[in-house]
Amino acid sequence: MKRFGKCDRAKESKKQKLLKEIEDRKLPYLTPKDVQFEQLSKAKYAKLYIRRASCVPQEIHQKVQQGLTTLQDCRCFAQDLVQIKEKDVLTPVYRLLVGDPGSTYCYLNTRLFTIPWPSRGVEVKYSSDEIGEACKAIKDLNEYLHVEAMKVLLDDCSADVEEIGFVAKAATSTLIKDSGSMKDGTYQSKQSSTSAVLKDRTSFNVTLLNYMDPSRMKYLKEEPYFGMGKMAVSWHHDENLVERSTVAVYNYSCDDLGPAADESNTSTKGRDPAVWHVGLKIAWDIATPGLAFPLDPGDCYFMLDDLNMTHQHCVLSGMQPRFSSTHRVAECSSGTLDYIFQRCDVAMKNLQKDPMLGIPSLISLELDSVKQTEEIHNEVEFEWLRQFWFQGKRSAKASDWWFEPMALLEKSWREMEQMVRFHIMMLIMLAEKGYCIILRL
Ligand SMILES: O=C(O)CCC(=O)C(=O)O
Ligand SMILES: [Fe+2]
Secondary structure (H helix, E strand, O other): OOOOOOHHHHHHHHHHHHHHHHHHOOOOOOOOOOOOOOHHHHHHHOOOOEHHHHHHHHHHHHHHHHHHHHHHOOOOOEEEEEEEEEEEEEEEEEEEEEOOEEEEHHHHHHHHEEEEEOOOOOOOOOOOOOHHHHHHHHHHHHHHHHHHHHHHHHHHHHOOOOOOOOHHHHHHHHHHHHHOOOOOOOOOHHHHHHHHHOOOOOEEEEEEEEEEOOOOOOOOOOOOOOOOOOOEEEEEEEOEOOOOOOEEEEEEOOOOOOOOHHHOOOOOOOOOOOEEEEEEEEEEOOOOOOOEEEOOOOOEEEEEEOHHHHEEEEEEEOOOOEEEEEEEEEEOOOOEHHHHHHHHHHHOOOOOOOOOOOOEOOOOOOOOHHHHHHHHHHHHHHHHHHHHHHHHOHHHHOOOOOOHHHHHHHHHHHHHHHHHHHHHHHHHHHOOOOOOOOOOO
């Protein structure tokens, strides 16, 4: 997994430079009570789309909020031990990954393993029926957010055929890159290719659920640039996502304070610290004011297209406990069980068994094939087994689904261990026979 490299160090020093430039003065930011809020949102934050709770079906609210509460009551959430600037840190928010069976999601050097949501053809035993229902509700929410995100993106496309909107343009430019040219395509085929691209970028395969009760979290960092107050999640870009994919978030702040939109009537400056907000800013830009928008229970927001690349976001704590469900298209090319089992198969191709005696031996002693086995051996050990067991039996609170594949991976790992041992034995034997061995591993 990625370590704190040169690039991170360069970013850190750029950040320190910015903080120095700002010194003690704080940068301006806007909330909906500021008159320029609308204008700034349109001009600089156009790819942020908010859907207020009143426009989301009541059935979704009821089932999702019940589901999140159940998962919390069953203690399925846990703090993650992540790496920030080479230090190990516990996240203030408690998290749980739900998603496609066998998928994982990496962030800040930690691999999280999905509690599978119900999927056709996959049998999942949940620890209780209520947990099963909760995962079903999250899956239905996922489907709803996918459909809504598609509508928003396609609306933007169909607004005007000539002057297509930002998202369609981005999708179309990908198509041009992929197909070399669009000259011979009909309008319909362009449209359907565009919607296929947009479909891929909104087919969320995981959701990272968050939970935090601020009354139990005494120490929270202050937002450093704008003075937005306490942060539950610091400024960041979401990692490991399919390029230009949407991130859709359902907010459930267990608010008994009345609607957050009340903010628009108050005359105090800045955001209301009692209400949960999401903060947004343009990355590395200290000229454009930031945004803090308040969230009522059931509000959803979407970070469309490349917003997550060009902008950073943070979560500003309110007073009440809060859940969120953050739906993502995780980049899974090396993050699924299918993938890692295929890798194991590749390594096993170099192992044969004597048909009579059943004694295993290596087929090839070529350096490349031994090296490849060792790479796969390490990948299974460090990216999967250690990552999984380090998190203990946390996933078992919701389901025992991962234990069987983990046992299979461990079996493969043992076989690869044996293959390395064979190889070393061969080298020793050759050395004893007087061969000169040059190791280039
Ligand atoms: O809770 C939210 O609104 C967003 C959380 C977030 O940014 C994250 O989990 O990456
Ligand atoms: Fe995020």
